Amino acid sequence: MSKSSKIRVVVILAVVIALYVIPQSPLTTDNTMRIGLLIALYCTLGLMWNLMAGYTGMVSLGQQIFIGIAGYNVAVFATTFGLPFWAGMFCGAGISVLLSVALSFLLFRMKGMYFAIATWITSEALKIIFTSWEFVNMGGGMTIKLRPYPDVFELYYISLTLVIGAFLVVFFVLNSRIGLGLKAMRDDDDASAAMGVNIFRAKLLCFMISGFVTGLCGALFYINQGSIFPGPGFGISWTVAAVFIVIIGGIGTITGPIVGAIIYVFLSEFLSQYQGYSMIILGVIAIAVILGLPYGIVGTIERKFGFEVLSTRRTMKNLLSGGRANVDYSRGRDLRVSK
Amino acid sequence: MAALLRFEHVDAGYGNVRILEDLSFEAEYGQILGVIGPNGCGKTTMFNACIGHITPTSGHILFDGKDISKFSPAKRVHMGIGRTYQVPRPFENMSVFENVLVSAVHGAGHTERQGARIAEEALGITGLTEKAELIAGSLTLLDRKRLEIARALGTEPKLLLLDEVAAGLIETEIKDIMKLVADLKSKRGLTIVWIEHVIETMVGATDALMCISEGHELLIGDPRAVMDSREVEEVYLGASDEEVNAA
Known part of the structure; x- marks a missing residue:
């Protein structure tokens, strides 16, 4: 390992340890824990949307499918069957994976905006089904009854572990041979097929990972919230949050969603006192960032300094011998915007 | 069988538009088969049918004796089919090296480390070694065309489909590309199907x-007999003669 990557690993480990240790200090309150928990969950949500849109070009508007499914699973398992929350959480994530496989045969026939709209329609259909399904109390929603109810500290630690796990999964997928194919697919899927990339398999893998992790994330959101309704559960605002987080942070960067999630959570906490205007203000901020920093905050910094916090770029020197070569970004022209 | 690629009465097109009508031909092992024809006659569509778009x-469509008509790209x-695109389609946000690495890893089935050697070689052959770490989107047209060939070579093809690799280039650049193609045939024994508009290229090469x-x-x-034939002159050159006379 080179010196710079050693420093990087040390810094990352230090941050992770700090995130586990800080809550033990007497200064932390339930409210700071709640904010930490939300940042971890929104970051996970963003990471999974980024894995699909930022690395494979599948722009999903239906991430709430997995959130709602997992949320309802927790509610049904806990309230109807009296089972512990983790049973509902993993069952919900499992069903999300099965659902992603089943949907893939229909959805992957479509590309671009057609794919996006189809995922959205799927979530709207689920919303209608859950609103008229007596087993889940129709439109009346469900309260999650757990005894003992996990406190905010416990949920924070679970969420922190989840977001770290999500990072590791994304990092390893992108560094694998499939990840190499995914990036090619994002730039040009016909040409990547003509270079031998198995597009269906690569897309399916991403969709399944995204379904599983987003499902776990949704379950934790709703355990934290205590009740679930079909409207918000399958609402587009989950995906809107993910899109905001990824665009602000930097689409197609691994660390972008952290920055995006921190900004999103603090902004929505601050804006919650301006009910009704908050979405408008978030929208204006998103537009301003897109105009000023088209690659997002992390993406712009990385381009300016030719440096990536966690790089998945392969260099010839690196693969043939070891050691790290620099990619010349300054001469690169980017088509992500004009495309 | 002497034919590596064989079209048997192929009809194909996009949606309801039929472009190829009853197309039959073969490309023999180790041969360079040139393909000419007026714009819109179906040359590129033939390649799209070959690769499975x-x-x-x-x-x-038979490849090496097997019917591949229904196979995925x-x-x-x-x-063992490698293709280039007429309008180069590099993976714009990846480096030149990564572009070729994709084809060596996914097309030829190597690990990334083995693939890096294949990619290094392909970049060497096409003269792109110096530019390996540049972002592909920043390349000039000539380099993009070279990258198309490097990427196709990365898949370690038996059959190389070249779609107008010389079009839009200046004369010295065309000479470079022609030498490259000739080398691919003689040194690597590749079978090549080559679409091109530059007539002089096609007869000699x-x-x-x-x-x-x-x-x-x-x-x-x-090649010479085909170029000199009256039918070809009528469909391919005749139109431009009339235009000249009219003007």
């Missing part, structure tokens, strides 16, 4: 020449 509505690449007209093969044979 479109599926024939009738007829068969990825599977055809694994079998190919073993056989096919002229396509309205999706159907008009004439296949010795």
Whole structure:
């Protein structure tokens, strides 16, 4: 390992340890824990949307499918069957994976905006089904009854572990041979097929990972919230949050969603006192960032300094011998915007 | 069987538009088969059918004796078909090296470390070694065309489909590309199907020449004989003669 990557690993480990240790200090309150928990969950949500849109070009508007499914699973398992929350959480994530496989045969026939709209329609259909399904109390929603109810500290630690796990999964997928194919697919899927990339398999893998992790994330959101309704559960605002987080942070960067999630959570906490205007203000901020920093905050910094916090770029020197070569970004022209 | 690639009465097109009509030809092992024909006659569509971007509505495409008509593009690449695009389609946000690495890893089935050697070689052959770490989107047209060839070579093909690799280049650049193609045939024993508009290129550099007209093969044979034939002159050059006379 080179010196710079050693420093990087040390810094990352230090941050992770700090995130586990800080809550033990007497200064932390339930409210700071709640904010930490939300940042971890929104970051996970963003990471999974980024894995699909930022690395494979599948722009999903239906991430709430997995959130709602997992949320309802927790509610049904806990309230109807009296089972512990983790049973509902993993069952919900499992069903999300099965659902992603089943949907893939229909959805992957479509590309671009057609794919996006189809995922959205799927979530709207689920919303209608859950609103008229007596087993889940129709439109009346469900309260999650757990005894003992996990406190905010416990949920924070679970969420922190989840977001770290999500990072590791994304990092390893992108560094694998499939990840190499995914990036090619994002730039040009016909040409990547003509270079031998198995597009269906690569897309399916991403969709399944995204379904599983987003499902776990949704379950934790709703355990934290205590009740679930079909409207918000399958609402587009989950995906809107993910899109905001990824665009602000930097689409197609691994660390972008952290920055995006921190900004999103603090902004929505601050804006919650301006009910009704908050979405408008978030929208204006998103537009301003897109105009000023088209690659997002992390993406712009990385381009300016030719440096990536966690790089998945392969260099010839690196693969043939070891050691790290620099990619010349300054001469690169980017088509992500004009495309 | 002497033919590496064989089209048998292939009909194909996009949606309801039929471009190829009853197209039959073969490319023999180790041969450079040139393909000419007026714009819109179906040359590129023939390549799209070869690689599997479109599926024939009738007829068969045989590669190495196997019917590949219904195979996915990825599977055809694994079998040994490599193609370039007329308008280069590099993976714009990846480096030149990564572009070729994709084809060596996914097309030829190597690990990334083995693939890096294949990519290094392909970049060497096409003269892109110096530019390996540049972002592909920043390349000039000539380099993009070279990258198309490097990427196709990365898949370690038996059959190379070249789609107008010389078009839009200046004369010295065309000479470079022609030498490259000739080397690929003689040193690597590749079978090459080569679409090109630059007539002089085609007569000198190919073993056989096919002229396509309205999706159907008009004439296949010795390059000089095909070029000199009256039919080819009528469909391919005749139009421009009339334009000259009219003007």
